[in-house]
Amino acid sequence: MENNMKKFKVLASLALFISFAMALSNYSVRADDNFSSPDERPFNPASHDAHLLIDRACSVCHGVNGISKWPFVPNLAAQDETYLESQLKAFRMRARADRYAQAEMWGMAQPLTDSEIKAIAEYFSNLKAPPGRSSELSLAAAYFGENIFKHGFPRRKVPACNTCHKLNGEGDTDIPRLAGQHADYIERELREFRNGFRSNDIMHFIAQNMTNNEIQAISLYLSSLHTPGLAEQAQAATATTSAAPAVVASAQSAPASSAEAGAPEAAPASTHKKFMFFTTSDNQNLKCQLVSGSDQKMKLNCAFLKKSANL
DSSP, rough: OHHHHHHHHHHHHHHHHHHHHHHHHHHHHTSSSOOOGGGGGGOOSSSSSHHHHIIIIIHHHHTTSSSSSTSSSSSOOOOOOHHHHHHHHHHHHTOOOOHHHHHHTTHTTTTTOOOHHHHHHHHHHTTTOOOOOOOGHHHHHHHHHHHHHOOOGGGGGGGGGGHHHOOHHHOOOTBBBOOTTOOOHHHHHHHHHHHSSSSOOOHHHHTSSHHHHHHHHHHHHHHHHOOOOHHHHHHHHHHHHHHHHHHHHHHHHHOOOOOTTTTOOOOOOOOOEEEEEEEEETOOOEEEEEEEEETOOOEEEEEEEOTTOOO
């Protein structure tokens, strides 16, 4: 079984390499063509060559909408512009030398100019964020993943992920967005950090103190998150601002509330509360409250207990 998996990964990597090579060749040969429908793009890069490159090379694996169909190829939609730019330059300079970077991105990034890199990064950063894959998240993975993301394992010197990757996994400048990223990709990269194949002192130190199960749980949890990108947040803020006067006018002309009119008040949504107790892999005790409502969504609210707590 393990040999079959190795063969599958080799074949998948070979297929990706061939796709990249064909895309780059297509870009080079047809660089003087006109892009057929630029108005369909949510963002139009200033560089015509970069526009062609996105359409005929980047999108082959990362998708025109920045969401990859390959589980081991990262989503780029709504990724931080500064982070994308720095990574592309690292690929071009061969400063990022992990094995997947060498096989898949060195050749693609080598001919790029600074202006093309900036245009590519700006394009993908302005796309709508990945929706998140919560349907694949088990209750156990949800609990353990969220616990690692929010609390980490202080005794093993594993900090909470949101310390650097922000409250909802949206990232910050040189810190990548992880919300909505492919679970397989996150898991693979954490293993690369842990084994020293991908160079980053901080991530190597963190990942080497995590078990395989913990890496899988945090990967699944992060892939389930949907955090709007900066472009979406700006659009939402603009829409809210423009709609505000209409809301005020509606409120002023609204009739008396149902309570004032003597109508019966609507019953609150029914909820079911249940307490569960867990012991983390570093022997910390947690008391969790499972809350489920009429919307069929579940949420775990957890708190660390003192060592003397009787479980």
